[in-house]
Each structure stands twice: as structure tokens, then as C-alpha cells.
Amino acid sequence: MPRRFQFHLASNRENAARFCRWPTEKLFLHAFLVQLDGPEKVKQVFRQRRRSMEAGYRGRTKGKEFEQRVSAVAAVLTECGYMAEVEFVNPDEFLLTLGNCAIRDVAKRFPEACDEELCLVRNLVNAKVTRVSHLLAGNRHCSYRICAKARRKGAPAGQTASDEDAV
Numbered sequence: 001m002p003r004r005f006q007f008h009l010a011s012n013r014e015n016a017a018r019f020c021r022w023p024t025e026k027l028f029l030h031a032f033l034v035q036l037d038g039p040e041k042v043k044q045v046f047r048q049r050r051r052s053m054e055a056g057y058r059g060r061t062k063g064k065e066f067e068q069r070v071s072a073v074a075a076v077l078t079e080c081g082y083m084a085e086v087e088f089v090n091p092d093e094f095l096l097t098l099g100n101c102a103i104r105d106v107a108k109r110f111p112e113a114c115d116e117e118l119c120l121v122r123n124l125v126n127a128k129v130t131r132v133s134h135l136l137a138g139n140r141h142c143s144y145r146i147c148a149k150a151r152r153k154g155a156p157a158g159q160t161a162s163d164e165d166a167v
Contacts, residue, residue, distance in 0.1 A: 043112050050116040054123055061124050066148045070094045073124045092148040096121065101135050101142065111136060118144070 057076050061069040074084035074096060083099035107113045114136060121144055122129040128147040133139035 042110055046110065046113050046116040050120045050123075053120055057124060061126070066092070066125075066127065067094075069125045069127070070096065070146055073121055076124070077121075089145075094146045095132065095143060096146055097143040098141055104135065107136060114142075121146070 057073075060072045060076060064072065070086055074086045077084040077096075077098060081100060081102035085097045085099060087095040087097065089095055101107065103113055103117075114134065118129060118131055125146055127149055130145050130147075132143045132145050133141060135142050
């Protein structure tokens with residue numbers, strides 16, 4: 001029987017508002033960015049949003065075991081309005097399903113937002129993350145397969161073969 005974890009909106013609404021909200025009424029501003037500065041500017045905006053979120057939430061995953069990192073990222077995404085659910089596949093693999101897309105209207109116009117969200121999950125979990133289903137591709141939701149990276153021999157918990165030696 002697979003284990004499932006659901007995360008409910010945490011009480012830390014201030015952080016959610018600070019890092020996650022992407023109001024659809026600001027969608028027109030992004031269209032103006034494309035007109036004024038081209039599509040590369042929009043990519044930069046989404047990249048900066050991801051970096052800001054990573055900086056704000058990295059402390060919740062740093063130094064944790066794989067399963068704890070996955071759970072923490074699901075909690076963060078739920079705080080951001082994604083209604084994340086984690087399904088245990090095996091000790092080295094989880095399926096993360098987002099029951100809601102907090103930026104769906106923006107992503108319809110600017111699909112690069114989805115690429116940055118995938119990168120956000122990958123960077124916070126520090127694992128191999130692949131998109132399994134995608135709302136914009138006609139699926140009912142977005143989901144990601146998260147697979148643990150191999151740990152370096154003798155490395156402390158939460159540090160993988162790709163981590164830098166500086167601790």
C-alpha cells in the first residue's frame with residue numbers, strides 16, 4: 001500500500017504571500033515586458049522569481065534526508081497554493097502531484113514559468129526531477145517523479161555526489 005502525504009496550508013502565510021503569489025491581474029505587465037524588452041526579459045523575470053523562492057525556502061530542505069526534503073518542498077508548494085501531495089514509490093523515489101496550479105493563467109501565456117517551477121523543485125529537493133504530467137499539455141494536474149541522487153561515499157546525510165565539498 002503506497003504511503004501518501006498531503007500538506008495543508010501552513011500558518012506561515014506571510015512567507016507564502018512574499019514568495020508565492022503571482023496575481024493574474026499582473027499578467028498584463030508581463031505582456032508589456034515582451035513588447036518592450038522581448039521574450040528574454042520575461043524569462044529573466046521568472047528566473048528571478050525562482051531564485052527568490054529558492055533563497056527563501058532553502059533553509060527548510062538544507063541538510064535533510066531525501067524523504068524530508070521531498071516533504072518540505074511539498075509543504076512549501078502547498079503554502080504557495082499548489083495543494084501538493086506526495087506518494088511514496090520506494091525509498092529513493094516519490095511522485096509529487098500538484099492538485100492546483102497557483103500560476104495557471106500566467107503559465108498559459110508564458111510557459112517558461114513552468115520550466116522555472118520544475119527547476120525550483122529540482123533545486124530545493126536536490127534530486128533528479130522529471131515532469132510526468134503537465135496541466136498545460138492537457139493533463140488534469142502537474143506531477144513530478146523525484147528520484148534520489150547517489151550519495152557520495154561517506155558523505156553526511158542530505159549531501160549528494162553532485163554537491164560541492166564546501167559544507
